Amino acid sequence: MSLISERQDFSTIADVFLLHGSMQSPAFLDGRLCASLALHDLSAEVWLEEVCMSLGVEQPRDEPSAERLLAWRRQTLDALAASELNFEPLLPDEVFSLAERAQGLKEWTLGFMEVIEDAGDDARTKWSAALREAIEDLAGLTGIETDIDDNAENEGDLFALSEHARMAAMLLYTEQHPGQPQVEKVDEDSRTTH
Template identity: 75%
Template sequence: MSLIDERQDFSAIADVYLLHGSMQSPAFLDGRLCALLALKDVSAEAWLDEVCSSLGVEQPRDSASAERLLGWRRQTLEALGASEMNYEPLLPDELFSLAEQARGLQEWTLGFCEVLEEVVDDDLRRQWSSALREALDDLPALAQMETDIDDSPENENDLFALTEHARMAAMMLYTEQHPGQPQVEQSDATLH
């Protein structure tokens, strides 16, 4: 299995960050990536430039790192456009504490909202459904949420619900900006 076929998860991308000397979380850039793909697309080259800029390097250290970073973009784009509606933000998983997971969601939301502020004007916003506007209006509060939380079932359930809200807001934005993609009404139809 090549890196291209391998699923890019939070730890794999975080490892590429570490390889480049960065202790940042990839969650922030994943939020940016999702919003960019939904609103105006971002080419593979532009994405690589953005990641390298964030990491403070001119180019990826090696071809395997470049492949993984490009696979991250491709995987996100495919998930956003898939009829299964299976997009998942790139966030710390259950191997991390709930506090780390909450910080990841907060960072993802900050990145997503940053692109909304850069790209969205009133004319575009008026074209969206009220459900989408409402979902997006809730996101800044997520960016301000308390992240110093204990590992408890109640906090885990709350964090799951907040993550699901962010995920659905991202999917709604993508589907409204890309009518006909995904073709959720036609489960038997292929997208090709």
């Protein structure tokens, strides 16, 4: 049970990927996860299938790996639905170079936008102007320069871009789930049934 309460970060999930023989960054799948949770209410089973397919395996190699991958989904969903607005994309942190962090943001954005594109234009017509603009701006991040030097200016720019991605993901989720966070909804349902 200790795995479930532990926060899943980029390095933790990257280690699970390595355990499965994959050198890919979890950032791309995290972008897909965020958009899928917002648009499709992605189930745990479907999420696990998508990760395994991406890793080129039929199933997680062991129970701790499966728990970590499911905890990643749960953590993301909880953060997107939380009233504290504390959602953070799963991106490389300060132990990585700015170039690696920029690459992570680019990959996250590519994954996020892939799910948005699959949703089609019909879904977008129902979105607010603010959300459409945020998503259009986010699409521009798929082409960001990742070969950048470690300096304060680049770090500030990257932080601002990451913050934009974070806000766009939260805006998408809250518009698709009015009346969230889910905790309040569950409480209201339990009060009316008793």
